[in-house]
Amino acid sequence: MQKYINKVTKGDLVELFKNIPSNSVDVTFADPPFNLRKKYNGYKDSLEFEEYLKWCELWIKEMVRVTKPSGSIFIHNIPKWLTYFSSILNKHANFKHWISWDAPTSPMGKSLQPNHYGVLYYVKDIKQTKFYEIRSPHKRCRKCGYLLKDYGGKKNLLHPFGPLISDVWTDIHRIKHNKYRDDHPCQLPIHLLERIILMSSDENDVILDPFMGTGTTAIAAKRLGRNFIGFELDEKYVEIANQKIKTERFKSNIDDIWVSFFNKDIITIRDIDWNALSKFYYLPNQNKDIDKNQIVLIKNSKHFKKFLHHDLQKDDTLELNFCNCA
Numbered sequence: 001m002q003k004y005i006n007k008v009t010k011g012d013l014v015e016l017f018k019n020i021p022s023n024s025v026d027v028t029f030a031d032p033p034f035n036l037r038k039k040y041n042g043y044k045d046s047l048e049f050e051e052y053l054k055w056c057e058l059w060i061k062e063m064v065r066v067t068k069p070s071g072s073i074f075i076h077n078i079p080k081w082l083t084y085f086s087s088i089l090n091k092h093a094n095f096k097h098w099i100s101w102d103a104p105t106s107p108m109g110k111s112l113q114p115n116h117y118g119v120l121y122y123v124k125d126i127k128q129t130k131f132y133e134i135r136s137p138h139k140r141c142r143k144c145g146y147l148l149k150d151y152g153g154k155k156n157l158l159h160p161f162g163p164l165i166s167d168v169w170t171d172i173h174r175i176k177h178n179k180y181r182d183d184h185p186c187q188l189p190i191h192l193l194e195r196i197i198l199m200s201s202d203e204n205d206v207i208l209d210p211f212m213g214t215g216t217t218a219i220a221a222k223r224l225g226r227n228f229i230g231f232e233l234d235e236k237y238v239e240i241a242n243q244k245i246k247t248e249r250f251k252s253n254i255d256d257i258w259v260s261f262f263n264k265d266i267i268t269i270r271d272i273d274w275n276a277l278s279k280f281y282y283l284p285n286q287n288k289d290i291d292k293n294q295i296v297l298i299k300n301s302k303h304f305k306k307f308l309h310h311d312l313q314k315d316d317t318l319e320l321n322f323c324n325c326a
């Protein structure tokens, strides 16, 4: 399996899976084609209903087979297909969560406007599962900066960073700007994968993605100090992914703490890391002041500068305006 580590290999996943031993990888993540006639470079996204499901059953079973007993299995898709995938997975692994990722999806004809994708989260052996609770920053009013949620008399109990993350993810957006997109019709945001990886794996673990596209899972794994294995059918996407992997230099850490960031904010941390991480933040004397003040990274620390130089060019400080959001 060593020859597949930390690169994207061109080929059909059904063949490539045969080279991966059982119980050998820590996390498997799949973002398969949704059978919605998307315009991929080579792949034809239009199988018959039964044919699509039969094919999915093949690789879903392979994902479970190669995952370690302590490992996790994630599958991203539209709810319609996930209902079928669940009935397959229920026979071979253990249900942990159906994560609802709040992001607009394509209209499906006469229906409610689809507004979320699902990520099925299964584990191989519930007793051995590796899982870390994760936190995201408090949601705030964009104008005045106050917390959106009213904590009433419990403000002193506020966690300085933010709440534990639930199974509904509303703070991760699809890639909006073309300048951040590769020539691929359904590229996922890197910080979606970073969140999944932070919650289910440790440094140096192996993350396998059999539908690697242009390399989102690989980049997230590399930034977080994990190893990865990628399969992808299309030569053009394989080339883009491997080029990106080669040139990716950013490490998403503060000292030896792995985090996920977007623009100037850290947007996912592991709960167990907060004590060590808190020394890199200005924190208010009283917890209740978190209600009106977002905690900020200490600006003269080398870590803050590293973040600024990555995705963000300027330090756009929060402007406090009058707001009647309450």
Ligand SMILES: C[S@@+](CC[C@H](N)C(=O)[O-])C[C@H]1O[C@@H](n2cnc3c(N)ncnc32)[C@H](O)[C@@H]1O
Residues within 6 Å of the ligand: 011, 012, 013, 014, 031, 032, 033, 034, 040, 043, 184, 186, 187, 188, 189, 210, 211, 212, 213, 214, 215, 216, 217, 231, 232, 233, 234, 237
């Ligand atoms: C939804 S996309 C994945 C996008 C990826 N998550 C990203 O962010 O770039 C699905 C990918 O699966 C690839 N694919 C389709 N059939 C495959 C097969 N049999 N083996 C390997 N890859 C396949 C397609 O070429 C496409 O790039």
